[in-house]
Amino acid sequence: MRHPLSVHLQIYQNNIKLQHYPLINLKKSSLERREKMSSPLISIYAFFAGITFGSFFNVVGNRMLTDESIVFPRSRCPNCHYPIQHRDLIPIFSFLLLKGKCRHCKVKISFLYPIIEASTGFAFLLASAYAVNLVTLAAHLLLISFVMIAVVTDLIKMIIPDKLILFFLIVFSGYRMIFTMQPWWDSILGGTLIFLFLSFIAFLSKGGIGGGDIKLLAAAGILVGTKIVFIGFIMALFAGTITCIIARMLHMIHRKQAIPFAPFIAIGMISSLFWGEYIFSIYKTLFLNGHALSSF
Numbered sequence: 001m002r003h004p005l006s007v008h009l010q011i012y013q014n015n016i017k018l019q020h021y022p023l024i025n026l027k028k029s030s031l032e033r034r035e036k037m038s039s040p041l042i043s044i045y046a047f048f049a050g051i052t053f054g055s056f057f058n059v060v061g062n063r064m065l066t067d068e069s070i071v072f073p074r075s076r077c078p079n080c081h082y083p084i085q086h087r088d089l090i091p092i093f094s095f096l097l098l099k100g101k102c103r104h105c106k107v108k109i110s111f112l113y114p115i116i117e118a119s120t121g122f123a124f125l126l127a128s129a130y131a132v133n134l135v136t137l138a139a140h141l142l143l144i145s146f147v148m149i150a151v152v153t154d155l156i157k158m159i160i161p162d163k164l165i166l167f168f169l170i171v172f173s174g175y176r177m178i179f180t181m182q183p184w185w186d187s188i189l190g191g192t193l194i195f196l197f198l199s200f201i202a203f204l205s206k207g208g209i210g211g212g213d214i215k216l217l218a219a220a221g222i223l224v225g226t227k228i229v230f231i232g233f234i235m236a237l238f239a240g241t242i243t244c245i246i247a248r249m250l251h252m253i254h255r256k257q258a259i260p261f262a263p264f265i266a267i268g269m270i271s272s273l274f275w276g277e278y279i280f281s282i283y284k285t286l287f288l289n290g291h292a293l294s295s296f
């Protein structure tokens, strides 16, 4: 007899064209469109759009922390305040060409900038590959923008600004009023449940998880619903725990050092957005075996 997981994976693969997509219900026509949407050329375009937006998220994150306007003035070197020229604003490439140093004063530029640009590039590439139509693509891109800006502010100052959360909370709620989930209340339930659950964890652990992280996940829950937000949190916890263990073994952090959690929320939520349903189907097979197979 074959292992239940392999049987289930086979069924999963056969049914993959009929499965429910995390954000909207899939119809056959939209799957055909998805195949059309994910050509190599579109992937390349999505990656370059992503690194450009990543560069913008760096600016937004930095300026939110200093209460500056997002549009003006032009970006300046944080050390010598010399305005950065247009040719030095090309995402990733400028950093490599300048060998990570300011053209004017040669001070080192943070590695954070190209890392945010490259990860946004890959996230946008995934978003375009997994989108079935422009509506799901918009949801993917909105969530990625939200978590990436939070990563920037959390890495710089260990803060996720309330105005960032409020802005996306309004955008996500508006999106979910127009494009409702199945069932429609799953969006409200997702945001509320994760908020209550994490507040309870924070209370028990006396601040083991920050208020900004809780609000970040609650706002994301409004957009993606209960299942995807909880899977995202579990994945974030896994990624964070493994990273902490490794960092401690390498003596990179102290025992009680607080580390920013937003990067792990970003990893968890983006993975859950694209592979959450798949991860959930494996979980069902492993732990809820009989029910999982009968549901197909």
Ligand SMILES: [Zn+2]
Pocket: 077, 078, 079, 080, 081, 082, 102, 103, 104, 105, 106, 107
């Ligand atoms: Zn400089």
